Amino acid sequence: MRQTITRDDRSTAETTALDGIYVDGRLVRPDGAQYFDVRDPATGRVWNRALDATAAEVDLAVRSARRAFESEEWSMLRPADRAQLLIDFGSAIADNAEELSDLQVRENGKLMREMFGQTKLMREYFNYYAGLAQLPLGATNATHLRGMVNYTVREPIGVVGAVTPWNSPLLLLVWKLGPALAAGNTVVAKPSEVTPLSTVRLAQIASEVGFPDGVFNVVTGQGAAGRALVEHPEVDKVAFTGSTPTGKAIAASAASRLARVSLELGGKSPNIIFDDADIEAAVTGAVAGIFGASGQTCMAGSRILVQSTVYDEVVERIARRADAIVVGDPREDESQMGAVASRAQYDKVLEYIGIATGEGARLVSGGVVAEVPGLKEGLFVRPTVFADVTNDMRIAREEVFGPIAAIIRFDDEEEAVRIANDTEFGLAAGVWTGSVPRAHRVAGLLRAGTVWVNNYRKTSYATPFGGYKQSGLGRENGIDAMREFSEEKSIWIDAGQGIKDPFNPRA
Numbered sequence: 001m002r003q004t005i006t007r008d009d010r011s012t013a014e015t016t017a018l019d020g021i022y023v024d025g026r027l028v029r030p031d032g033a034q035y036f037d038v039r040d041p042a043t044g045r046v047w048n049r050a051l052d053a054t055a056a057e058v059d060l061a062v063r064s065a066r067r068a069f070e071s072e073e074w075s076m077l078r079p080a081d082r083a084q085l086l087i088d089f090g091s092a093i094a095d096n097a098e099e100l101s102d103l104q105v106r107e108n109g110k111l112m113r114e115m116f117g118q119t120k121l122m123r124e125y126f127n128y129y130a131g132l133a134q135l136p137l138g139a140t141n142a143t144h145l146r147g148m149v150n151y152t153v154r155e156p157i158g159v160v161g162a163v164t165p166w167n168s169p170l171l172l173l174v175w176k177l178g179p180a181l182a183a184g185n186t187v188v189a190k191p192s193e194v195t196p197l198s199t200v201r202l203a204q205i206a207s208e209v210g211f212p213d214g215v216f217n218v219v220t221g222q223g224a225a226g227r228a229l230v231e232h233p234e235v236d237k238v239a240f241t242g243s244t245p246t247g248k249a250i251a252a253s254a255a256s257r258l259a260r261v262s263l264e265l266g267g268k269s270p271n272i273i274f275d276d277a278d279i280e281a282a283v284t285g286a287v288a289g290i291f292g293a294s295g296q297t298c299m300a301g302s303r304i305l306v307q308s309t310v311y312d313e314v315v316e317r318i319a320r321r322a323d324a325i326v327v328g329d330p331r332e333d334e335s336q337m338g339a340v341a342s343r344a345q346y347d348k349v350l351e352y353i354g355i356a357t358g359e360g361a362r363l364v365s366g367g368v369v370a371e372v373p374g375l376k377e378g379l380f381v382r383p384t385v386f387a388d389v390t391n392d393m394r395i396a397r398e399e400v401f402g403p404i405a406a407i408i409r410f411d412d413e414e415e416a417v418r419i420a421n422d423t424e425f426g427l428a429a430g431v432w433t434g435s436v437p438r439a440h441r442v443a444g445l446l447r448a449g450t451v452w453v454n455n456y457r458k459t460s461y462a463t464p465f466g467g468y469k470q471s472g473l474g475r476e477n478g479i480d481a482m483r484e485f486s487e488e489k490s491i492w493i494d495a496g497q498g499i500k501d502p503f504n505p506r507a
Contacts, residue, residue, distance in 0.1 A: 044377025
C-alpha cells in the first residue's frame with residue numbers, strides 16, 4: 001500500500017534535495033509520482049520524504065544502466081581509469097562522511113560514532129577494489145593438447161540489481177558496489193524504504209567525481225519497487241542483503257531467467273564461552289556481539305552458549321553489563337545504544353520479549369522500553385538478557401534482529417558444538433577459550449561462514465563474508481567478491497597444432 005506524507009517537519013531544502021530516483025546522473029521526479037514518509041526513529045518525527053518508485057520508474061533506471069554498460073565510455077574504459085574513479089569516489093565519501101553519517105543516523109537511529117566510523121572506512125574499500133580492478137584474475141592453463149594454448153579471463157556480468165537493508169545502508173551497499181564497479185558492471189541500487197535517502201546522496205557523489213551517467217542508479221520505494229527490480233529481464237545479477245524468506249523469493253525469481261544471484265541473509269549466531277576463557281574478555285565480547293548496533297546486525301551473537309562450570313558467573317556479569325548500557329540519543333557521545341530503526345522492528349522486538357517470557361526463559365536484564373529524556377516518541381528498548389534458554393525455544397531459533405540475548409547452558413565441547421550447529425542458519429560464530437587446540441578444533445567443527453576466536457563482529461574488505469545453510473549464497477568482500485560479479489571465459493588459441501578433419505581420419 002502506498003503511503004503519503006501525513007505531517008511536515010522538514011525544511012524546504014530537505015524536502016527537495018533527495019526526494020527522487022537517481023537515473024542517468026540526475027535526480028528524477030516523474031510527474032504524478034507518489035512519496036512516502038521518512039521518519040527519524042530517535043525522535044519519531046517525519047523529517048523527509050522519498051519517492052515511491054513504480055515498475056515504470058524501475059524500468060527507466062535499468063535501461064539507463066544497460067545503456068551505460070554497453071557504452072564505450074564505460075565498457076572500453078581502461079582498468080587504470082576505472083580504478084582512479086573508485087579511488088576518487090572513496091576520497092569524496094570520506095570528505096562527505098559527516099553528512100552521509102548524519103543522513104544514516106536520521107534514517108535508522110544507530111549511533112553517530114558507528115555510522116561515522118563505517119562511512120570513513122568506505123574509502124579503504126574503494127581503494128582495495130581499485131587495486132583488484134587492475135589485477136588480472138584469469139589464468140594460463142596447462143592442457144593435455146599439444147600446440148594449443150588456453151587461458152581464462154573474467155568479464156563483467158552486466159546490469160546488477162543491488163537490494164540493500166536498513167541496518168548499515170551504505171557500508172553494505174559498498175560491499176556490493178565496490179566489486180561490481182571494479183569488475184565493469186553497472187548498478188541499480190534499491191535501498192530499504194527505511195533508509196532511502198543516504199543512498200541517493202551516495203549516487204550524487206559518484207556523479208560528482210566523474211562516473212559516467214547511468215553507471216550507478218538508485219530507485220527508492222517500497223516492496224513493489226524491489227520486486228520490479230528483481231524481476232526485470234534486463235537485470236543480469238541480483239545482489240541482496242536481508243531476511244532469509246525474502247532471499248528465497250529473490251532466488252526463485254532470478255532462477256526463472258537464470259539470472260546470477262548472491263544472497264547475504266539471516267543468522268542466529270552462537271557465541272560460545274568455555275570455562276578456560278578469559279571470562280572478562282568473553283563477557284565484553286558477548287555484550288558487544290549482541291548489543292552493538294542495538295542487535296540489528298545479521299552477525300549478532302544472539303545465542304550466548306556458556307559452559308555450566310562458569311554459567312552463573314557469566315550470566316550475572318552479562319546482566320550487570322547490560323544494565324549499565326546507556327540507551328539514548330544516537331547523536332550524543334555518551335549514548336552507547338541508539339534506537340530501533342522502525343516502528344515495525346520495535347514492535348517485533350517487544351513481541352519476542354513476550355514470547356521468550358511465555359516460553360519460560362528467565363529475564364535477568366531489560367525487557368522494557370527505554371525512556372530517553374527529550375525523545376518521548378523515540379523507539380528505544382533496553383538491552384534484554386534471557387537466561388536458562390533452551391535451544392528449542394523460539395527465542396533461540398528465530399532471528400529477532402534486536403537487542404535480545406539468549407543464554408544457553410552446555411556441559412562439554414561436544415554439546416556446545418551440537419547446540420551451535422542446531423540451527424537453520426550458518427552465518428557466524430564465536431569461540432572463547434584459552435586453549436589453542438580447542439580454538440582450532442571447534443572453529444573447524446562449526447558450520448558457519450565466519451568464526452571469530454576470542455573476538456567478535458570483525459570484518460574486512462580483504463576477507464570473504466557469507467553464510468552456510470539458509471544464511472545465504474556466495475561471498476562478499478575480498479577477491480571472492482570480484483568473482484561473484486564477473487563471468488569466466490575460457491579462450492583457446494591454436495599455436496601450431498592445426499585443425500584436424502574429424503571426418504577424414506587419414507588427413
